[in-house]
Amino acid sequence: MSQTEMRWDEQVPEQALTLPSRYFYDRAIFEAERDRIFMGAWHFGCHVNELSEPGAYVVRDVFDQSVILMRDKAGELHAFHNVCQHRGNRLLTETRGVQKGVIRCPYHSWCYNHDGSLKGAPRSQKIPAFNVDDHRIPPVRLQVFAGSVFFNLDPDAEDMETLFPEAEDVIRRSIPNLDDMRLVQEDDVIVPANWKVIMDNSIEGYHFQ
Template identity: 75%
Template sequence: MTDTTPQAWAEQPAEKALTLPSRYFYDPQLFAAERDRIFMSAWHFACHVNELAEPGAFVVREIFDQSVIVIRDRQGELHAFHNVCQHRGNRLLNETRGVQKGVIRCAYHSWCYGLDGSLRAAPRSDRIAAFNVDDYHIPPVRLEVFAGGVYFNLDPNATDMQTLFPGAEAAIREAIPDLDAMQLIQEDDVIVPANWKVIMDNSIEGYHFQLSGPHHVDLAALIDFDGYRLTHHDNWWTYGAPPNADAKQAYGVSLDRPPGNGDGFFNIGIWPHNTFYQFPFSQCMGTFMIIPLDAERSILRFGYYTPHDTLPEVTKASMRWMNEELGPEDIELNISVQKGLHSLGYDQGRYMIDAARSNESEHLVLHFHRLVFQALHGDASTPQEAPS
């Protein structure tokens, strides 16, 4: 009989390993454990730092039932704090982004806060005994700037990003030379009826590139697929390839120059759910954030950034291609997998991992699953069962 304990799963050799059991992708109790043990102490990408260039510029980000304001104050400092009035719990800002010209005013009782979260005024507080505005500062949220991105973390004791992801910033800067000049072009949220891990799994393997839909085949044709490499580090991973030197067009646009620096296909994943990528020849950077809603629904947040004042035609074409062709093709695969995972005829499959860790090997999927597993169960030698 096959040993199905968590310890047995963790001890599998990669080349013979079976996937996580299907319940890991739809069980509400396991999802609740992921919420508490993964996402409540994770670093969440809020925006590129250039989106907050202007004093008062802000973005509001949500994870589960938590809402966070990230904002630049008049002195140029960045702050993150909970999006909640300290009077009766009203949410302060409902827009996703904007520029706060004055104080942040609660629409309920007009308590007013500075851009650092400090209470500046509360109507009638002068008539209230022992009322001190310093007692009602909005609780701050951990914030870091990493590789041009602004991140927040709901755990005040979380390990800093440079320690968690050593080498990741250098990797992204090497692949995307214009990282610091990026400006947001467009951002869209799409709700997908699939577990967040199903979506991540699809994005971190090359096995299906030349085997699934026509748009994946189109992408493979733009790269040197023999040079496609998938590499994992402790808490981050990269996958990509050099551009196809013989490509004459990309996304329906003619290429009038040979490949140059920054024209390759590059993806970097920052545990657990942040992905930054660059399609070949696209001259832009994409962000692909998987934001879990529940055990079987996720938000995909697609962001597009450019260093150019005027968008090149190939950039416009690559965005259309992602939004209208490759993206929907991937989403349909995600939905189909999520449905199939409920089948009585399936529980575990086989990771297709070869000894060479080739361009079609699924070793990144296993690495990602091991990170999830470790967060849920602890060290394999002393397994701690997650809810089942």
């Protein structure tokens, strides 16, 4: 789509038109959206109460990136990649749970603390100059905002207060008991469609008054 085709006044939304069809199936466009939008966006992880006890975790996947959100024994929240630093194996396979002990890789038993640091690796003492500090799982940026935990794969992204000024105040006025909320049920629905189809359906003017 040319710049001319995309030109419209965002203050007059009724003048907006549907995107050309290729924007819903073109692979190159999809990959550009992935890299330029989703890889630098804040993603919802969970309500902070889902990580209320030490070892509690939630795993979130964004395209080919898997992220662990976890509370450590000191009560601090951490986000780091869900991948062993030895052979790249996935560490946690469940969506959520409580990890009482170390995070143990099922492949070669490398063990990690709840902050992503390496606690130990079998026979590593036989490897010259092996240092556990050199094998910490890369962290992911994390922020608690309006009672929820968000993460961002871009370490240089602006924080949520800057991007959404006054949003937390608006949310808390709308949901006074926000901090007391608890997860009751979560259902995943896989829709075989481009993400913009879902977004267009959600904001379709015919669907609300």
